[in-house]
Amino acid sequence: MDGGLFLIQLLNGIQLGVLLFLVAAGLTLVFGIMDFVNLAHGALYMVGAFFCAWLTLNYDSFLLALIISVPAVFIVGYALELLVIRHLYHRDHLDQVLATFGMILIFDTLAHLIWGPAGLTFTLPDAVNGHVSLFGLTDFPVYRLLIIAAGLLVALGLYLVIGRTRVGMLVRAGASNRVMVGALGVDVAKLFRYVFAAGAMLAGMAGMIIAPITEARIGMGNDILIIAFVVIIIGGIGSIRGAFIASLIVGLIDTMGRSFLDDLLKLIISNQAAETSAPAISAMLVYILMAAILYFRPQGLFPPKVR
Amino acid sequence: MKDSLRRLSLNGWVMLVSIVLLALAPTITTWMDDPFLLDLIMRMVILSIAAVSLNLILGYGGMISFGHAAYIGIGAYSVGIPAYYEIHSGLFQLGVTVVVCALFAFITGYICLRTKGVYFIMITLAFAQMIFFALVSIEEYGGDDGLVIYQRSTFEFGPDLGSDISLYYTCVVVLTLALLIVHKIVNSRFGLVIRGSAGNDARLMSLGIPTFRYRLVCYVIAGVICGVAGWLLGNFTNFISPEMMDWTRSGELIFMVVLGGAGSLFGPVLGAVAYLTIEEVLSGITIYWQLPFGILLVLVVLFGKGGLTGLIAKIGRGDK
Amino acid sequence: MLLEVMDLYKSFGGVVATNHVSLEVNAGEIHAVIGPNGAGKTTLVSQLAGELKPDGGSVQLNGRRITRLPSYRRAQLGMARSFQISSVVNNLSVIENVMLAVQARTGHSFRFIKDAMRCTDLVDSSHKSLQRVGLSDRAESPASDLSHGEHRQLEIAMATATNPKLLLLDEPMAGMGVEESGRMVEILNSIRGGPGILLIEHDMDAVFALADRISVLVNGAVIACDVPDNIRNNPEVKTAYLGDD
Ligand SMILES: Nc1ncnc2c1ncn2[C@@H]1O[C@H](COP(=O)(O)OP(=O)(O)OP(=O)(O)O)[C@@H](O)[C@H]1O
Ligand SMILES: [Mg+2]
Numbered sequence: 001m002d003g004g005l006f007l008i009q010l011l012n013g014i015q016l017g018v019l020l021f022l023v024a025a026g027l028t029l030v031f032g033i034m035d036f037v038n039l040a041h042g043a044l045y046m047v048g049a050f051f052c053a054w055l056t057l058n059y060d061s062f063l064l065a066l067i068i069s070v071p072a073v074f075i076v077g078y079a080l081e082l083l084v085i086r087h088l089y090h091r092d093h094l095d096q097v098l099a100t101f102g103m104i105l106i107f108d109t110l111a112h113l114i115w116g117p118a119g120l121t122f123t124l125p126d127a128v129n130g131h132v133s134l135f136g137l138t139d140f141p142v143y144r145l146l147i148i149a150a151g152l153l154v155a156l157g158l159y160l161v162i163g164r165t166r167v168g169m170l171v172r173a174g175a176s177n178r179v180m181v182g183a184l185g186v187d188v189a190k191l192f193r194y195v196f197a198a199g200a201m202l203a204g205m206a207g208m209i210i211a212p213i214t215e216a217r218i219g220m221g222n223d224i225l226i227i228a229f230v231v232i233i234i235g236g237i238g239s240i241r242g243a244f245i246a247s248l249i250v251g252l253i254d255t256m257g258r259s260f261l262d263d264l265l266k267l268i269i270s271n272q273a274a275e276t277s278a279p280a281i282s283a284m285l286v287y288i289l290m291a292a293i294l295y296f297r298p299q300g301l302f303p304p305k306v307r
Numbered sequence: 308m309k310d311s312l313r314r315l316s317l318n319g320w321v322m323l324v325s326i327v328l329l330a331l332a333p334t335i336t337t338w339m340d341d342p343f344l345l346d347l348i349m350r351m352v353i354l355s356i357a358a359v360s361l362n363l364i365l366g367y368g369g370m371i372s373f374g375h376a377a378y379i380g381i382g383a384y385s386v387g388i389p390a391y392y393e394i395h396s397g398l399f400q401l402g403v404t405v406v407v408c409a410l411f412a413f414i415t416g417y418i419c420l421r422t423k424g425v426y427f428i429m430i431t432l433a434f435a436q437m438i439f440f441a442l443v444s445i446e447e448y449g450g451d452d453g454l455v456i457y458q459r460s461t462f463e464f465g466p467d468l469g470s471d472i473s474l475y476y477t478c479v480v481v482l483t484l485a486l487l488i489v490h491k492i493v494n495s496r497f498g499l500v501i502r503g504s505a506g507n508d509a510r511l512m513s514l515g516i517p518t519f520r521y522r523l524v525c526y527v528i529a530g531v532i533c534g535v536a537g538w539l540l541g542n543f544t545n546f547i548s549p550e551m552m553d554w555t556r557s558g559e560l561i562f563m564v565v566l567g568g569a570g571s572l573f574g575p576v577l578g579a580v581a582y583l584t585i586e587e588v589l590s591g592i593t594i595y596w597q598l599p600f601g602i603l604l605v606l607v608v609l610f611g612k613g614g615l616t617g618l619i620a621k622i623g624r625g626d627k
Numbered sequence: 628m629l630l631e632v633m634d635l636y637k638s639f640g641g642v643v644a645t646n647h648v649s650l651e652v653n654a655g656e657i658h659a660v661i662g663p664n665g666a667g668k669t670t671l672v673s674q675l676a677g678e679l680k681p682d683g684g685s686v687q688l689n690g691r692r693i694t695r696l697p698s699y700r701r702a703q704l705g706m707a708r709s710f711q712i713s714s715v716v717n718n719l720s721v722i723e724n725v726m727l728a729v730q731a732r733t734g735h736s737f738r739f740i741k742d743a744m745r746c747t748d749l750v751d752s753s754h755k756s757l758q759r760v761g762l763s764d765r766a767e768s769p770a771s772d773l774s775h776g777e778h779r780q781l782e783i784a785m786a787t788a789t790n791p792k793l794l795l796l797d798e799p800m801a802g803m804g805v806e807e808s809g810r811m812v813e814i815l816n817s818i819r820g821g822p823g824i825l826l827i828e829h830d831m832d833a834v835f836a837l838a839d840r841i842s843v844l845v846n847g848a849v850i851a852c853d854v855p856d857n858i859r860n861n862p863e864v865k866t867a868y869l870g871d872d
Contacts, residue, residue, distance in 0.1 A: 037425050039558075087609050093424060094371055095608050098565060101558045102604025109598035226436045226554065229429040237425065279444035287437035291418050294430065298421050496730055496738040496746065499719070503727050506718035513676060513714075514789060515702025515731040524737070 004138030009259045010252070011134075015144050017251025018151025022206035023224055024231040024243040025158060026199015029171060032238020034089050034192060039100040040080070041203055041228070042221030043107035048073045048204025049216035050111055053120035062125050062212065069208050070201060077200020081193045089192075104222065111218050119217035147209050154202065155244055162240050171195060227254075230290045236300030246301065250286045257282035321573055322486075329479045333472050345475065347587060351580050352478040353539050358563040358575035359485045360532035365561065366569035367493050368525050369505030370420070373428050374435025375560050378408050378530045380552025382537020384442065387454045387547035397460035397468070404534045411438070412530030416523050432554055442549045453548025460542055468542050478539050482576070485532050490572055492528070501525050562604070628690070629654045629823040630675070630793050635684035637670060637847075644670040645681065646847035652793060652823040657815070659826045659834045662844035663867075668827045669711055671844070672797045675825070676708045677701045688793065702731065705792035709785075709799055711827075713778035717771040721762060721781060724770050725753040728788035756788040760814050776807040780814070787818060794824045800833055812836055835859070843867070 027041045051072055055065035084103065088096050123129070124143055131139040162168035170186055207221070214220065231250050235242025262278035269277075293301065329352070336345040357379055364370040385404040389395070415434040419427055443451050459468040466473040492498045504511050504518040511518050541547050550556075559582065567578025589596035630652040637645040644667040652658045662668055673679040675686055677698035685694045693701050707728075716724050726743060729752050730736050744750060757763050760780040765773065773781060779799055786794055799815070800808045812833050815824070819837075828834050834841065835855050842852040845867050851858060858864055 031425055035425060037428055084605060084609065091608070093428060094365075094561070094565060094569075097371065097373065097428060097558075098562060099605050099608040101555075101562070102601040102608070104555075105597040105601030105604070109595050109601065113595055113598070222554070226433060230433050233426065233429055233433065276445070276447060279446070280441040283440040283444040284437045287433055290430070290433060291415075294418050294422065298426075491740050491742075494742045494744070495740060496726075496736050496743045496749070498739075499723060499727055499730065499743050500736050503716045503719055503723070506716040507714060509678070510710075510714045510716055511727060511731075512697075512699045513678065513702060513708055514728050514785065515699050515707075516727065516736065517699045521736060 004134075005259070007134055007137055008140060009255050011140060011144065011148065013252035013255035014248065015148050015151075015251070016255055017248035018148055018155065019206050019210055020224070020228055020231050020251055021155055021244050021247035022151060022202045024228040024235070024247055025155075025240060026196070026202045027225075027228055028232040028235065028238055028240065028243045029195050030199055031232060033171065033195065036085070036089055037093050037096040037100065038085070039097065039225065040103040040107065041199070042223075042225030043104050044073060044077060044080075044200040044221070045203040045207040045224055046111060046216070046218070046221035047076055047107065048207030049211040049214075049220060050115055050120060050207075051204070052208035053122050053211045053216040054115065056122045056212075057120065062122075066208055070205060073204025073208075074197050074201040076204075077197035078193065080200065081196040085196060086189065086193070107221075108218050115216070117218065119215045120211075121215040122212060124212045143212065150209060154205070158202075158240060159244075167191075227286065230286055232300075234290055234293050234300055236302040239300070239302040242300060242302030249289070253289060254282075254286050257285040261285070325573075325576075326483070333475055342471075345471065347583065349471075349475050349478055349543055351583050352475070352482050353536050353543060354560075354563065354583065355576040355579040356478070356482050356485050356536035356539070357533045358560055358567070358579045359482070359489055360529045360536065361560050362564045362569060362575040363489050363492065363532070364526055364529045365564055366571070366574070367489075367498065367505065368501045368522060370522065370526065371428050371561070372419075372431040372526075372529075373554065373557050373561065374415075374431035374433075375529075375533055376552040376554065376556035377411070377435035377438045378533035379537035379540060379556065380438060380442065380547075380549065381408050381411060382534040382539075383541030383544075383547040383551050384448070384537075385534070386460060386538055386541035387456050388448060390456045390458060391448065391454060395458050395461045397462040397465070400460050401535070401538060404538045405531050408530045408534030409527050412527040413523065416526040416530075420519060420522050420526060432557070435552060435557060436554055439549050439552050439554070442552075449548070451549065453546060453550070456541060456545045456547065459545070460538075474539075474542060478543075481535060481539060485535075486572060486576075488528075488532065492525075493572075497521060497525075628652075629656075629688070630825065631687040631690075632675065633685045633687070635671070635674060635681050635686065637667075637674060637679065637681045637683075643847045645674065647684070648844070648847070648849055649684075650842050650849060650852060652825050654792070654823050655820045656839045657819060657824045657826055657837050659828060659838035659841045660844055661828065661831075661834055661841060666844045667847040668844055669797055670847075672708060672795050672825070672827060675795055676706060702789065702791075703734075706795065707786040707789045707791035707793070707822075708795035709779075709782040709797060711797040711801055713775070713782055715770045715773075715778060715781050715785070717769070719770055720766070721768055721770050721773065722750070722753050722757065722766040724781060725756050725784050725788050726750065728756070728785040729753050732789045753788060756784045759787065759817065760784045761810065776803050779803060779807075779811065783811070783814060787822075791822050794818075794822045795827075796824060797827045798829060799826075800828060800830045808833060 023041070023045055027038065030036055030038055048069060051069040052065045055068055056062050059065065084099065088099055128143045128146060130142050132142055132145065134140050162171055170191055227250060231246045232243055234250065235246035261282040262274050265274035265278050332348050333345060336342065336348070357375065361372065361375045364372055382404045385400050385407060389400050389403065415431070419430045419434070422430060442448065448454055459474070461468070466477050468474045468477060493502065500511065500516055500518060500521045504522060508518055537551070540551065563578035563582045564575045565578070566581055567576065568574030585600065586596070589600055628651050632648060632650050635645050635648045648671060650658070660668055660671070670679065674681045677696055681694065685692060687693065688701070688704055688706060691704070693704065716727065726749055729749055754763065754766065757766055760783050762777060762780050762784060765777060770781065783799060786796070800811050803811065808830055815837055826834070826837065838855055840852065841855055841858045842849050843858065843864050850867060851861050851864050853861065
């Protein structure tokens with residue numbers, strides 16, 4: 001195993017981790033505070049990607065696209081909460097599952113209708129499209145480093161907001177005891193709406209920053225949603241800290257597994273067996289991790305203190 | 308007592324009429340010269356089996372599994388993978404289906420069923436997705452693109468599934484068996500525990516009933532029945548792909564159960580028929596059929612008071 | 628000795644809900660626990676039934692330590708409880724609720740084929756339990772249709788149907804009218820001498836009519852334990868709980 005490749009995959013893993021964190025952060029708060037199953041969260045990730053790609057293609061400026069898309073997704077999230085989500089908080093989980101499942105169909109088909117079935121691709125501006133050398137070992141795309149930096153910055157910001165401000169205190173209290181927050185005389189409905197919209201915005205941001213690398217594609221939100229589920233299950237529902245740590249763990253394990261598992265397996269089984277089984281096993285790795293953690297800690301790594 | 312007798316005889320009537328219709332379907336479609344209609348009906352029957360099995364855990368047992376399509380996939384691949392190696396024995400393939408589905412249900416159920424509510428929904432979803440991604444990543448079996456099955460399951464004694472008509476009747480027989488099994492189970496002592504734990508699990512525990520093991524067994528039974536549906540589906544489509552167990556498929560199964568009436572014996576069958584009819588009609592009109600369908604779904608949940616379940620119950624009771 | 632509680636301790640954050648409680652219930656005895664609201668009575672029952680973990684102390688049933696056993700194991704060893712806030716299985720019929728209790732005792736729940744309603748043993752002994760509490764005519768109704776008082780009766784029917792050695796009853800008369808309470812006293816009198824009963828109750832008439840012994844719980848601690856007449860005249864209890872009337 002050579003050091004350069006390892007370093008690249010390490011960074012790729014972290015990059016996937018911060019992306020997952022952006023999606024999982026909003027999800028875990030909505031789950032934790034509202035006990036609400038939101039399958040449509042991934043759709044906002046997709047909406048972010050499409051907004052950003054579409055604007056970039058039209059105005060030829062990735063930066064401008066970002067600046068417009070971020071508030072735009074916030075507004076979409078806000079409107080979604082107002083129109084649909086808030087009516088579902090007091091319904092049973094089955095209703096929530098069905099309604100948000102319906103919303104995925106709506107979002108996916110709308111994207112199809114507006115942007116066509118093929119998805120949108122665009123290239124990065126030259127300024128961030130280069131590579132940098134990492135300790136002389138290997139080259140790494142600048143943009144991916146930027147994603148990591150941006151993700152960590154958002155995580156830090158979120159940590160400060162949740163840990164240090166009054167709003168954050170309410171959110172934390174809400175995640176562990178929502179009745180009490182109401183008793184504090186807070187407009188709970190409004191708090192939830194902003195939390196939901198902010199979560200939507202974070203998911204949208206994740207979609208925006210990944211769009212130049214992958215593309216904006218129908219169904220992209222559904223794939224990441226389920227890994228985000230795994231993240232918040234591992235981290236403990238309602239815990240931002242848990243979501244952060246679990247995101248990194250999942251991102252790293254998934255990436256490293258996909259690139260190095262076959263080499264590892266070759267140490268124990270035959271080359272051919274390793275090469276056929278490694279892809280399947282590495283695809284299952286994070287789920288196996290989830291199962292193992294749940295077996296020992298059914299509430300995840302950082303469960304909310306009281307319920 | 309009287310009441311339940313009357314309900315039973317109503318069920319009996321529904322059953323009689325459906326059986327006659329199902330038995331005559333191939334004759335009717337041949338007479339109408341519309342082989343595609345038989346295809347649709349066969350798909351309805353197969354998905355009904357899956358929905359009936361989901362209903363056992365979701366409708367009666369209160370376990371909202373969002374990963375039920377995984378068993379369809381396992382069943383279908385139990386046809387496809389052996390067929391790829393030129394093993395066409397139906398008994399062998401069915402055996403694989405049953406064993407793998409039971410194992411998968413047992414292992415994942417052991418972990419899922421210790422959790423509740425939102426956790427349970429997400430974990431079942433995640434496990435199903437695990438199988439999905441695993442199959443996507445195995446190039447040998449076609450990965451994303453899937454595999455064509457060149458020969459259907461064969462039986463030394465029994466139906467020749469190579470003919471669509473006998474495959475169809477096999478599906479109908481399996482559906483009947485599935486309904487019978489679920490009917491027996493939910494009314495048995497075991498079923499009493501399952502239904503009770505859906506209502507008030509803690510109370511059963513305090514009575515001295517360790518509900519976990521009963522729920523686990525129930526979960527395994529449902530998984531196996533659904534696996535058989537998948538086995539039939541693989542034979543029917545002559546093709547397998549991971550798409551068969553995409554999580555949206557699980558969502559559709561839930562929708563069928565709820566649409567038809569969770570926790571009623573024939574509800575899921577009605578739901579499957581209704582869902583496929585809606586899909587058929589809407590998708591004939593527009594390729595964007597999922598848009599009106601999604602809107603319909605959201606609206607019905609929002610404005611049908613108490614959700615779809617409530618709506619159905621209301622209509623069932625005959626009040627406005 | 629049927630039930631022996633030794634030095635049980637439980638606190639919620641700062642609130643000490645169970646403060647080094649020791650008490651006993653003998654076979655066939657009705658041992659009442661009284662105390663003001665928030666004294667820790669329900670918390671005590673929950674720990675005995677295995678739904679709450681105590682912070683310290685031990686519980687023995689028939690000489691066997693059960694402190695760490697889960698609730699269903701304790702139930703299997705002969706413990707049954709009723710809940711202060713009725714907890715029945717609302718999506719089942721009344722008789723099915725009781726059948727579950729009987730099934731829990733006889734332990735034959737892995738039966739998949741035979742219609743439970745056709746298991747004569749099961750149905751008969753369930754009917755007997757319903758009869759004992761006077762709910763026979765409601766057997767087929769959904770449990771959710773029962774009135775408050777009937778819910779309490781069903782609770783007792785379920786608890787007794789498991790044929791327990793020890794019954795933990797958490798305010799079986801809560802929210803009942805005079806007539807219903809009277810009926811409940813009759814019911815409890817009719818099973819007296821069978822299982823040992825730990826009876827939590829606010830209704831003093833009922834307590835003094837039924838109890839062989841009374842423990843008084845205040846702020847989580849037992850301040851007195853004696854026969855009813857002595858409790859009635861205990862000055863400490865009077866000031867702490869009974870007031871001066
Ligand atoms: N889960 C809990 N978390 C925190 N505090 C609790 C909890 N359960 C009970 N308490 C506290 O413990 C104390 C004892 O409560 P408990 O319900 O046992 O009282 P009780 O004697 O049954 O009262 P009542 O007569 O009203 O039924 C109370 O101060 C209550 O607030
Ligand atoms: Mg109490």
